[in-house]
Amino acid sequence: MDVRVYATLRAIVGGPKVTLNSGPGDSFRTLLHELITRWPALQKELFDRNGELHTGIHVFLDGRDIRYLGGMDMPIPEGAEIRIFPPVGGGAAAVLNNGGAAPSADSNR
Secondary structure (H helix, E strand, O other): OEEEEOOHHHHHHOOOEEEOOOOOOOEHHHHHHHHHHHOOOHHHHHEOOOOOEOOOOEEEEOOEEHHHOOOOOOEOOOOOOEEEEOOOOOOHHHHHOOOOOOOOHHHHO
16 A cells, blocks of 8 residues: 655655555554554654654545544555645744744745
């Protein structure tokens, strides 16, 4: 099964897509554990000390976060499109560099 990964996760796995043995009928937990077996550096990126997904990690099944569908133990359906996103942030540097004020429209020119 192909899984797409984004941002900092790409550097760990060596590209935007990985092919795993896990597939339809397996749980998302099984799929994610296969990922960390192949790329141990993903353990601290994906899971907290209790073995649950970090709150900032988003695993999407066909564009919907699995947390709202059935969670880590739900089975992966046939034909699933799976994408994994690490926490994303940004924008604060411009505000901090401007004394805490939002940048003006002219600041991007």
